[in-house]
Amino acid sequence: MNKSKDKTMKEFLENNAYFVDFFNAYFFDGEKVLKAKNCEELDSEMNDSHMNLEKHVDVIRKYNDGNLYSAFIIENQSCVDASMVVRAATYEFVAYDRMLKKLKKNKVEEKLPMVHILVFYTVEKLWNAARQLSELVEVDERFK
Numbered sequence: 001m002n003k004s005k006d007k008t009m010k011e012f013l014e015n016n017a018y019f020v021d022f023f024n025a026y027f028f029d030g031e032k033v034l035k036a037k038n039c040e041e042l043d044s045e046m047n048d049s050h051m052n053l054e055k056h057v058d059v060i061r062k063y064n065d066g067n068l069y070s071a072f073i074i075e076n077q078s079c080v081d082a083s084m085v086v087r088a089a090t091y092e093f094v095a096y097d098r099m100l101k102k103l104k105k106n107k108v109e110e111k112l113p114m115v116h117i118l119v120f121y122t123v124e125k126l127w128n129a130a131r132q133l134s135e136l137v138e139v140d141e142r143f144k
Contacts, residue, residue: 009076013059038065057091073117082129088117
């Protein structure tokens with residue numbers, strides 16, 4: 001893994017204008033729906049003592065423009081990782097858990113913002129690992 005390349009990509013993605021461009025491209029076909037000025041940096045450490053988890057995401061932002069309230073995560077990958085789908089699910093869980101605890105602490109009852117995760121794979125070699133959790137899980141037909 002090229003740590004220098006990963007560090008450079010992380011620094012690039014920390015720029016809110018570039019960050020929202022990725023999500024605008026993915027979700028809105030490039031239309032400039034999300035605006036950089038509505039992004040707020042969140043703690044990228046995804047630690048959870050109950051899960052014995054000490055990880056971090058590359059870039060995470062809270063987005064709120066008055067109409068759309070969400071959390072957005074970009075994870076830069078410079079190699080195929082067979083566990084990426086599970087890692088992303090873990091990050092999503094920790095993000096929701098963190099937001100829920102904050103609401104409870106502030107004694108606020110409201111719905112949680114949606115968490116959106118993009119994995120930005122930066123290698124020419126075709127990604128040959130699972131892209132969604134259902135590709136990793138053996139599902140008995142009776143539970144579908």
